[in-house]
Amino acid sequence: MTNPSPAISLIFPGQGSQAVGMGMALAEAYPAAKAVFDEVDEALGEKLSSLIADGPAEDLTLTANTQPALMAVSMAAFCVLQEEGLAIAAITSMAGHSLGEYAAYCAAGAISLSDTAKLLRLRGEAMQAAVPVGEGAMAAIIGLDLDQMTAVLGDTGAELANDNSPGQVVISGAKAAVEAACAAAKAAGAKRALLLPVSAPFHSTLMAPAQEKLAAALAETDIIAPAVPIFSNVLAAPVTDPDEIRRTLTEQVTGRVRWTESVGAMADAGTEIFVEVGAGKVLTGLVKRIAKGTTAFRVGSPDDLAAYRDAVAS
Secondary structure (H helix, E strand, C coil), rough: CCCCCCCEEEEEECCCCCCCCHEEEEHHHCCHHHHHHHHHHHHHHCCCCHHHHHHHHHHHCHHHHHHHHHHHHHHHHHHHHCCCCCCCEEEEEEECCCHHHHHHHHHHCCCCCCHHHHHHHHHHHHHHHCCCCCCCEEEECCCHCCCCCCCCHHCCCCCCEEEEEECEEEEEHHHHHHHHHHHHHHHCCCCCCEEEECCCCCCCHHHHHHHHHHHHHHHHCCCCCCCCEECCCCCCCCCCCCHHHHHHHHHCCCCEEEEHHHHHHHHHHHCCCEECCCCCHHHHHHHHHHHHCCCEECCCCCHHHHHHHHHHHH
16 A cells, blocks of 8 residues: 655745746746746736846846746746646645735636736735835844734834744834834844835735725636635635635735744645745745644755655655
8 A cells, every 4th residue: 555645735935035047947947937937028028037037136126026026936936846747736735925825826727827927017016106115114023923023013003914933023014113113022022123125015004005906906807716725815724716816815915924824724734745836945944933743845946846856756
């Protein structure tokens, strides 16, 4: 009798994982990866792939570019996994961190690659336009848990944006409010309170204008049920219904990314292996802190792919 295959969940990274040159080794080695970049270029009517390959970094980090770029790299890696027979049959669920949730729905067949690229370009532009540069801020608080940080926020006006892992929370809001919350967090015993190099206060109520624009775009986007359940950022629970997908992706713009709960829920549902698909290794590190009985891999380069293939084959 053969041993049953381990339950695998794919996870897709969000903003902050970008780097000039990301995904290019995959595109050079695998036609399936290059085809993804070509399709995204065509959908957007520009050579985003050239910006990903060559920079400059300051243009790549503009949120209207970063969001579709990171998704393109994730989908390039996913398509290579498919071509190599490593997805999607063994996958039991998926999730993505903030914009990464769009890559999850795309990988699971709920939204086309072209529509996903267009949605993320609109999402990035709308988020940047919602608050003038310099008026909003985000900060990572290290050393306080969610409940402690909730108490610290008090009447500062700052909001919880991401619950990334035990002891790592991100806050968002008006710049003065975030700075006040950082000072309060340090006074409450936080090890660090670091302002993040972002251009807008994502996942806060200040993003309401962007939420309205995205809701209108999602209403006109063809969405079908995904091939596997997607654990929603705002629910930390699986979603498969197209109308629920539209609603939760809309709420995600101003809502909190419940990443700790999402990963924990996937582990509780039986996930044994998490695979971060795309650029960087941020989520791999978070999984190791959240779900310690599981194994985490990343697949963003040919070397990563070879290591993952060897591991799952053994």
